[in-house]
Amino acid sequence: MSHPAVELDGIWKRFPGVIANAGANLTVRPGTVHAVLGENGAGKTTLMNCLAGVYLPDEGAVRIDGNEMKFSSPADALAAGVGMVHQEFRLVPTFTVAENVVLGSAPRLISRTEINKSVAELAERFGFSAEPDRPIWQLSMGERQRVEILKALWRDARVLILDEPTAVLTPQEAEDLGRVLRQMVSEGRSVIFISHKLDEVTSFCDEATILRGGATVAASVDIHDVDSADLAELMVGESEKSTEANAERTTGMGDVVLSVDHVSVIDSRGLKAVDDVSIDVRAGEIVGVAGVAGNGQRQLTDAIAGLESCLSGTITLLGDDLTTAPPRARFGAGLAYVPEDRLGVGLAPKLPITENAVMRDYRQMSRGPILLWERAKEFSARLVEAFEVKVGRVEDRLASLSGGNLQRLLLGRELSSSPKVVVASQPTRGLDVHGVAAIQRLLIEQRDQGVGVLMVSEDLDELLVLSDRIVVMSEGRVAGVFDPREATRAEIGAAMAGVS
Ligand SMILES: Nc1ncnc2c1ncn2[C@@H]1O[C@H](COP(=O)(O)OP(=O)(O)OP(=O)(O)O)[C@@H](O)[C@H]1O
Ligand SMILES: [Mg+2]
Structure with missing residues (x-):
């Protein structure tokens, strides 16, 4: 009998104050998606x-094809055929696709033409296209991910690890990846x-191993024997009820709290990313923004937060024209913002959790430039508990x-500032599953307290459940406005695709 491709046997990994892995096991057979x-x-x-x-x-053993390994670096693992695509990409933005693919590998080819050609051939062999000469910064998230995968394939990885690869992909890209x-x-x-998307798991994986609290609770489950609900139950130890928001509205809608009026925004390439968009959000409603990623949603929310400037149009918050106000003034006026790129503008990865938790309310937590540690720690501890941050x-x-x-943590921080308007990009x-339900409940709670919510999501099901109104964006414009109680998925889908 052949050896498993990968065998992790009783893995323990501790960090100060937390045990991340507590005797976890994993066995992956060759030729399978696990x-x-x-x-x-x-x-x-x-x-x-x-x-x-x-x-x-x-503690514990790592075996590849039956041989015990002690990897001391990612390069070591790659040499043994194990490649990993991380949750955040690690590409050089100013280099081309081909340069990134071959970067750091043993030189095999001499000329740029040869390298480009063989990178393109490699991509083709796996059924995707790559433009070897394009710089990374010009690529979408989905395209960048393919470069990361090519990087591992170029080094002939026999085992490829993809950590939440579809989180940044559109549904179509996710299918292609499958x-x-x-x-x-x-x-x-x-x-x-x-x-975390169990329908993907059931559609293109062969087996699944489930971890809970750092240990394996179910090993190598045959996907054909289970459905999404079974998997969810194994993960959380109980079944999660889905949110039923529209059925139980407790309050009516109030005045317009956020008004985006004929706003246009130019992106970094000088193109009109947002083109004459008007959206009103009332107190006590959730307005969903649907659309395929890259159709101006990010620039629109950034413009509302003051992180992008408007070429034309006005942005009004609670009746005040804040079109040219700096972000701080908008947050002070009652805006909470959960950006798509959490680490870019929302959080600072190198600072302690405490500092990140109080960043918004720094003034109340400090005397002059000095942070009042005790107060800040108390505040963070409460936030961590209330929003179940582990x-x-x-x-x-x-x-x-x-x-x-x-x-x-980011959502908790923003929501605990008692906002009047919440703008959230891809909040779930x-x-x-547990987290998605918790966040959806939080947004509904906000709505019921009279907060106006603008929520961007690529998950149409989520928007249909949560929104009072759905605005579809396509190529920077509003391509349609729908009532989720009446519109069909097909109608909304057609608007997303730009079909009128
Ligand atoms: N470098 C580190 N230092 C301290 N704690 C860490 C470190 N890396 C992970 N942890 C902790 O170990 C636990 C497991 O984290 P891990 O990132 O492996 O979870 P995960 O299953 O990938 O979760 P997610 O689905 O949210 O990505 C968490 O409590 C985390 O805070
Ligand atoms: Mg993770």
């Missing part, structure tokens, strides 16, 4: 980091696939939080 599932903070990323040479486990993964395993490679110690760097917990992206 899902690793678990709630936010269950230890998935840490376990994969132990396999990919980022961490040396405190096909690429099937192609890879048909050649005898193995793929380890981490995702942390080791609040003194730790923000970067020590798991992806989903980072998000809870990367969260486990």
Whole structure:
């Protein structure tokens, strides 16, 4: 009998104040896509980091094709055929696709033409296209991810680990990725696939291993024997009821609290990313913004927060024209903002969790430039508890939080500032089932307290459940406004695709 491609045996990994992996096991057969599932903070990323040479486990064995390994760096692991695509990409933005793919690998080819050609051929073999000469900064998230995958394939990885690869992808891109993964395993490679989207897991994985609290609670479950509900139950230990928001509205709508009036925004390439958009949000309603990523949603929300300037049009908050006001003035006037890029503008990864938690209310927590530590610590501790953020110690760097917990902290911070208007981009992206339900409940609570919510999401189901109105954006314009109680998915989908 052949050896498993990967065998993780009793892996322990401790960090100060937290045990990330507590004797976790994982066995991956060659030629399969294996899902690793678990709630936010269950230890998935840490376990994969132990396999990919980022961490040396405190205890336990890592075996590749039956041979025990002690990787002391990611390069070590890659040399043994294990490659990992991380939750955040690690590409050089100013280099081209081909340069990024070959960067750091042993030189095999001499001329740029040769390198470009063979990178394009490699991509084609796996059924996706790549333009080797384009610089990374010009690419969408989905395209960048393909470069990361090519990077691993270029080094002939036999085991490819993808940590939440579809979190940044559109539904179409996610489907394409599924096909690429099937192609890879048909050649005898193995793929380890981490995702919170259980319908993806059931559609293109073969087996699943489920972690809870750092330990394996179900190993190598055959996907054909389970459905999404079974998997969710294994992850949380109980079944989660889905949110039913529209049925139970407790209050009516009030005055317009946020008004976007004929706003246009130019992006970094000089193109009109937002083109004459008008949206009103009333107190006590949730307005959903639907659309395929990259159709101006990010520039629109950034403009509302004052992080992008408007070429024309006005932005009014609670009746005051704040079109040219700095972000701080807008936050002071009652705006809460959860940006799409959490680490770009929302949070500072190198600062402690405490500092990140109080960043918004710094003035109340400080005397002059000096942070009042006790007050700040107390505030962070309350936030962490109320929003169920799983942390080791609040003194730790923000970067020590798991992806989903980072998000809870940001949302918690923004929502606990008693806002009048909440603008949230993809607020449930990367969260486990429990987290998604919790965040949706929070947004409904805000709505019922009379807050006006503008929520951007690529998840149409989520928008249909939560929104009082759905605005579809396509190519920077409003392509349609729908009542979620009456509109069909097909109508909204057609507007998203720009079909009128
Ligand atoms: N470098 C670190 N220092 C301190 N604690 C850490 C570190 N890395 C992870 N942890 C902690 O270990 C636990 C597991 O984190 P991990 O990132 O593995 O979770 P995850 O399952 O990937 O979650 P998510 O779905 O949210 O990405 C968390 O409580 C996290 O805060
Ligand atoms: Mg993770």
